[in-house]
Amino acid sequence: MEKGCRSRIHAEPYERMSPPANPSASSEPPERANGLPTRRTTGIGITLTAVRRFFKTGVEAIAPLDLAIEAGAFVAFLGPSGCGKSTLLRLIAGLDQPNEGSITFPGGPAKRALAFVFQDPHLLPWRRVLENAALPLELTGIGKPERTERALAVLEEVGLADAAQRFPRELSGGMRMRVSLARALVTEPDLLLLDEPFAALDELTRRHLDDQLRALWQKRGMTVLFVTHTLSEASYLAERAIVFSKRPARIVADRRLTLPAERNFSIRSTPAFLAEEQALYEALVRGEGA
Amino acid sequence: MRDSLERVLAPLGALVLFLGAWEGLTRGLAVPSYLVPPPSAVLTAAASEASLLLVGAITTGRAALIGFALSAVLGVLLAILLAASRLIERALYPYTVFLQTVPVVAIAPLLVVWFGPGLRAVAVSAFIVSVFPVIANTLAGLRSVDPALRDLFRLYTASRWARLFKLELPSAIPELVTGLRVASGLAVIGTIVGEFVAGFSEGSPGLGIVVLSSYRQLRTDLLFAAVLTASGLGLALFASVNLLGTLLLRRWHASELQP
Ligand SMILES: Nc1ncnc2c1ncn2[C@@H]1O[C@H](COP(=O)(O)OP(=O)(O)OP(=O)(O)O)[C@@H](O)[C@H]1O
Ligand SMILES: [Mg+2]
Numbered sequence: 315m316e317k318g319c320r321s322r323i324h325a326e327p328y329e330r331m332s333p334p335a336n337p338s339a340s341s342e343p344p345e346r347a348n349g350l351p352t353r354r355t356t357g358i359g360i361t362l363t364a365v366r367r368f369f370k371t372g373v374e375a376i377a378p379l380d381l382a383i384e385a386g387a388f389v390a391f392l393g394p395s396g397c398g399k400s401t402l403l404r405l406i407a408g409l410d411q412p413n414e415g416s417i418t419f420p421g422g423p424a425k426r427a428l429a430f431v432f433q434d435p436h437l438l439p440w441r442r443v444l445e446n447a448a449l450p451l452e453l454t455g456i457g458k459p460e461r462t463e464r465a466l467a468v469l470e471e472v473g474l475a476d477a478a479q480r481f482p483r484e485l486s487g488g489m490r491m492r493v494s495l496a497r498a499l500v501t502e503p504d505l506l507l508l509d510e511p512f513a514a515l516d517e518l519t520r521r522h523l524d525d526q527l528r529a530l531w532q533k534r535g536m537t538v539l540f541v542t543h544t545l546s547e548a549s550y551l552a553e554r555a556i557v558f559s560k561r562p563a564r565i566v567a568d569r570r571l572t573l574p575a576e577r578n579f580s581i582r583s584t585p586a587f588l589a590e591e592q593a594l595y596e597a598l599v600r601g602e603g604a
Numbered sequence: 605m606r607d608s609l610e611r612v613l614a615p616l617g618a619l620v621l622f623l624g625a626w627e628g629l630t631r632g633l634a635v636p637s638y639l640v641p642p643p644s645a646v647l648t649a650a651a652s653e654a655s656l657l658l659v660g661a662i663t664t665g666r667a668a669l670i671g672f673a674l675s676a677v678l679g680v681l682l683a684i685l686l687a688a689s690r691l692i693e694r695a696l697y698p699y700t701v702f703l704q705t706v707p708v709v710a711i712a713p714l715l716v717v718w719f720g721p722g723l724r725a726v727a728v729s730a731f732i733v734s735v736f737p738v739i740a741n742t743l744a745g746l747r748s749v750d751p752a753l754r755d756l757f758r759l760y761t762a763s764r765w766a767r768l769f770k771l772e773l774p775s776a777i778p779e780l781v782t783g784l785r786v787a788s789g790l791a792v793i794g795t796i797v798g799e800f801v802a803g804f805s806e807g808s809p810g811l812g813i814v815v816l817s818s819y820r821q822l823r824t825d826l827l828f829a830a831v832l833t834a835s836g837l838g839l840a841l842f843a844s845v846n847l848l849g850t851l852l853l854r855r856w857h858a859s860e861l862q863p
Contacts, residue, residue, distance in 0.1 A: 408759075409758060428759070434752070436753055436756065438774070449760075450760045452770075453760040453766055501760075
């Protein structure tokens, strides 16, 4: 499964910045020095400067927060429930505005494409899978033949080509989540935000989707921010894990995970993996008591 | 199979029992026919006045359909307008409630003044009685769109129109169908009430007129037949709306999945 990232079968007409996995590229961010293959990224960097968010109710969700995320990174966000992770993701997506501070995207393309995956699939129940996956392209005014072709390609990538003509209610929970993932990927986003995307799924399906997500990231190279409550999922997926304290969210730990790039189930029992998991756990406990 | 058979036979059995008891009681106690006619007398009256009832059903049905169609179209448009902004909703919604509370019998004479007696005034009366549930339910549907989907549409900077036609209206269809179901029954009631005041008594009289004239002649059996015909009309309209709703929602709405 971990080698299962299929190559795309059609010529991509919107090859904004094609991400060929190019092992000889030299522009390698320093934090990926730990034995990872280098590659060109299409992702965008994010810089948060003294970002603060409080609500009319008096709840302060984000204390002044500084954070820099490099282009093409896979970052996991961890933290106690209600600490402000979803709020942070919404701020970065532009769905919510900070009261203070600024969020900038240095070095990104002029027209940023970003995508958001929610905890639940949130599909349009009256549309077939194909039309659901094509929705973002439809909303941005791309013609029907092209969006159908691209949606089919991305459904193929998440292994749902056979289900294209079905309605969401005819799918299992895991399949629906994959449609949701396909919908997010169809615009070839530079930044992919996922808010506990697989939390409602069973362990097997979740691991399967984790593998698919990681393979897609390795192939495409977009920046990924991934909120999760599962420590092993964070260690398995991410290259960097940021642990927040309880509300208002402050950074308790910011770890570069020293794990090999190729991840499969056998990595979960290695000492290095268990050490990362333990370190994240300790940070969470520290943040809970902070 | 057995379950669906029971579903048909059980209410039918109840009906037969009820009619039998009614027939027996009116005959046994010798209740005068102008007070409560036995079912057999109602049936005889219906048969002998079949053409009168048929013409009545057509006249009333047409007015009810026009009123119902007006309610469906204008109700949805009004709901869209109200949903467009909180300010518009605050300004106008109280007056749509007024539509529901206005006693239509009292303003029916006014409708005759404005629209002339006959079909138009009657259809407007049906419209006034039946439009509110369409507005209220559609508005509720438009307002209850999944917030995550709203975010999604915002993320891709969807236009106002795309939001309305690709998100809000489709999301509101279950509530809209509920509103139409209620409106279908009310439209027939509004038509009969409208006919009491504004219907023609010559030409092709509606069922409301038949009710009035049989009441004046103390022909209670015909009155019963006319009332039953009117109920049948309402039922037919309701069933059509139900069918439409099932067809529209078959694919996706959870409430339609439960038997
Ligand atoms: N629109 C809002 N108005 C008022 N308070 C809000 C709003 N959105 C979030 N909050 C509050 O901000 C805090 C952080 O919420 P947020 O959803 O970001 O937490 P979270 O870290 O995602 O939690 P979880 O892990 O349970 O999803 C919570 O206390 C929440 O009640
Ligand atoms: Mg959250």
